Amino acid sequence: MTYLVTGAAGFIGSHLVDHLLARGEQVIGLDNFVDYYNPLRKRRNLAQALQHRGFTLVEGDIRDTETIVTLFERFRPRFVAHLAAMPGPRPSIANPQLYESVNVGGTLVILEQARRADVEHLVLASTSSVYGKTNRVPFREDDNTDRPLSPYAATKKAAEVLAYTFHSLYGTPISVARFFTVYGPRGRPDMTPYLFVERMVRGQPITLFNGGENLFRDYTYIDDIIAGVINALDRPRAYEIFNLGHSQPVELRRFVSLLEQITGYRAQIETRPLPATEPPITYADTTKAAQLLDFVPTVAIEEGLERFWAWYRAEINR
Numbered sequence: 001m002t003y004l005v006t007g008a009a010g011f012i013g014s015h016l017v018d019h020l021l022a023r024g025e026q027v028i029g030l031d032n033f034v035d036y037y038n039p040l041r042k043r044r045n046l047a048q049a050l051q052h053r054g055f056t057l058v059e060g061d062i063r064d065t066e067t068i069v070t071l072f073e074r075f076r077p078r079f080v081a082h083l084a085a086m087p088g089p090r091p092s093i094a095n096p097q098l099y100e101s102v103n104v105g106g107t108l109v110i111l112e113q114a115r116r117a118d119v120e121h122l123v124l125a126s127t128s129s130v131y132g133k134t135n136r137v138p139f140r141e142d143d144n145t146d147r148p149l150s151p152y153a154a155t156k157k158a159a160e161v162l163a164y165t166f167h168s169l170y171g172t173p174i175s176v177a178r179f180f181t182v183y184g185p186r187g188r189p190d191m192t193p194y195l196f197v198e199r200m201v202r203g204q205p206i207t208l209f210n211g212g213e214n215l216f217r218d219y220t221y222i223d224d225i226i227a228g229v230i231n232a233l234d235r236p237r238a239y240e241i242f243n244l245g246h247s248q249p250v251e252l253r254r255f256v257s258l259l260e261q262i263t264g265y266r267a268q269i270e271t272r273p274l275p276a277t278e279p280p281i282t283y284a285d286t287t288k289a290a291q292l293l294d295f296v297p298t299v300a301i302e303e304g305l306e307r308f309w310a311w312y313r314a315e316i317n318r
């Protein structure tokens with residue numbers, strides 16, 4: 001079966017590509033290698049996949065209709081995992097137009113060609129950020145998501161809504177997967193733990209919002225996310241939204257202590273007030289994903305950070 005993975009060279013996309021190839025699928029990976037972070041890292045993410053006969057890399061932009069039309073005509077993907085996006089709530093403040101054009105406009109191009117091609121299922125990557133600052137935890141898929149705190153979150157919410165419209169108009173089967181703070185090997189350098197570990201190793205201070213107290217993130221290990229996405233892809237639905245999170249929020253203060261224990265480096269902590277883009281807590285209710293996708297996160301934060309640290313050391317010693 002042929003799968004299209006957009007954002008294939010990114011952190012989550014490259015893991016998805018490797019897993020699909022390992023089970024014998026044909027995978028078309030699309031990416032524009034945008035320099036949000038070092039594109040060479042993205043090339044390295046795909047090193048294994050590029051050795052594989054089942055993999056084809058298409059370098060292009062999801063906003064470029066001609067590229068996407070040609071891709072669908074040439075490769076006829078039956079399943080689509082749409083992960084390409086401009087990520088990150090805080091950077092989106094400086095350039096909301098870019099986030100809108102990629103995350104909304106680009107998603108529209110993918111949705112349009114996916115429905116024309118009558119794909120069997122499209123999985124859209126969304127985010128816990130759509131929940132904004134909510135008073136009720138854990139977050140459930142039917143909670144109100146009308147008050148996103150950043151342009152990034154607003155564009156991801158807009159993409160979810162557009163996806164619903166395409167499903168409603170054309171019957172395209174679509175699942176939306178809301179990821180909660182994903183971490184692990186190949187992790188994005190703008191996210192913890194990469195950002196913190198790098199600064200700790202270099203003896204530089206790290207910034208903890210509110211000193212890391214009363215600030216919780218539902219860290220979710222990459223393999224658990226991939227298992228959820230694959231199960232979602234394998235089970236076409238009319239239109240559903242799923243939380244994919246570990247459902248065990250970790251206080252940032254404790255998160256840093258764990259990093260100190262695992263790496264043996266001390267963190268110098270600078271504290272800053274919580275920016276308006278950041279909710280105090282993210283916390284996934286995964287009841288729905290457990291019921292419909294058999295989603296059961298298995299990697300505890302201690303184990304996941306050990307694996308991340310092993311990867312990071314190998315990475316800096318390259």
Ligand SMILES: NC(=O)c1ccc[n+]([C@@H]2O[C@H](COP(=O)([O-])OP(=O)(O)OC[C@H]3O[C@@H](n4cnc5c(N)ncnc54)[C@H](O)[C@@H]3O)[C@@H](O)[C@H]2O)c1
Pocket residue numbers: 006007008009010011012013030031032033034036042060061062063082083084085086087088102106125126127128178179180181182183188
């Ligand atoms: N990492 C997380 O914790 C997290 C949490 C919630 C949601 N998400 C979502 O998951 C998806 C993947 O995130 P990630 O962490 O792997 O980020 P990433 O930046 O590592 O991967 C995204 C990839 O998309 C590519 N891309 C960006 N703009 C493109 C364009 N116009 N055309 C083609 N390719 C383009 C980038 O080059 C990159 O390789 C995104 O949709 C993101 O919003 C991630």
